Amino acid sequence: SGPDQGEGMKTIKAAAFLGMTLGVVLAAGAIPGQLHAAAKSEAAAAAQPANTKEAGMSAAECDVWNRERSFAASVEHHDAAAFADHVQENAAFNAGSPTPTHGRDAVVADWKGIIDGTQIKLGWSPGIVTIGGDGSLAISRGPAWIEDPKQTDMKKRYRIGGFISTWIKDTDGQWRVLFDGGAAPMHPASADDVAKLVASLPKECPRAQP
Numbered sequence: 495s496g497p498d499q500g501e502g503m504k505t506i507k508a509a510a511f512l513g514m515t516l517g518v519v520l521a522a523g524a525i526p527g528q529l530h531a532a533a534k535s536e537a538a539a540a541a542q543p544a545n546t547k548e549a550g551m552s553a554a555e556c557d558v559w560n561r562e563r564s565f566a567a568s569v570e571h572h573d574a575a576a577f578a579d580h581v582q583e584n585a586a587f588n589a590g591s592p593t594p595t596h597g598r599d600a601v602v603a604d605w606k607g608i609i610d611g612t613q614i615k616l617g618w619s620p621g622i623v624t625i626g627g628d629g630s631l632a633i634s635r636g637p638a639w640i641e642d643p644k645q646t647d648m649k650k651r652y653r654i655g656g657f658i659s660t661w662i663k664d665t666d667g668q669w670r671v672l673f674d675g676g677a678a679p680m681h682p683a684s685a686d687d688v689a690k691l692v693a694s695l696p697k698e699c700p701r702a703q704p
Contacts, residue, residue, distance in 0.1 A: 550702035555623040558632045558661050559699040561669045562620035569616055574609050578602045582662055582670040589660075589675035615641040617688075618657050619695045630663040631672075637695070639688045640680060652688050655680035 551559060561580065568576035578598060581587075587595045587604070595604050607613025621636030638657040645651040660673035 551623055551699060552625065552702060554629065555625050555632065556699035556701055558623045558625070558634055558669050559620045561661065562618075562623070562634045562636070562659070565671065566618050566620075569605075569609055572610050574602060574606070577605065577609055579668075580670055582664060582672045585670070585672050585674070587671075587674040589673040591675060594675070611643075615643060617692070619692075620699075623699075632661040632669070634659050634661060637691055638680075639683070639691060641685075641688070648684070649682060652683045652685055653680035654683040654687060654691060 565577070565580040568574075568580060581598045581601050583598050584596070585598060585601055587601045595601050602609075608616050616638070617640075618638035619636050620634055623632055623634045625632045635656065635658045638655055640653045640655075642651055657674075659671050661669045662672040664670045
């Protein structure tokens, strides 16, 4: 059987913090046919790794790309201090929702169960980064995946989707996440689906050709 309602809502909130929209019906596995198909299609598109021939990012965009990758590694390695160093002091996570989380300390506290892996196992990888404005703001988007270790139904244990985050070059010159929230919904996947996605991810930032 699946998680109870309380556990399900914890999983929904945790996923939303990384900019992934998990509706209650999706968490319960109760999306109607057309809605499920649309959500799956949107998530699949967002989860595709960057085409290295088309991505062609600048050196500055690759700085953000690498920073996003190390941000994900902080969760993978259960390193709360490294995670905190990637979050801007006045960041807003779950941005664009009725209940955003404001400030680095609050974000780190909310992510505790994700960072230590007790709530869900969350992974993501940078795909495309775009810098705009005066060069101090960037959008990062790419694939993400979730494993719920408490879920005994293997058809509901894994999900794949996408994330989107906004980065700012901080006063010390380091890139940090300013806003996190809003991306494609997750869709059910298998362990093999996740393994194939991870294996397909680029190991280095795709630089623009001179």
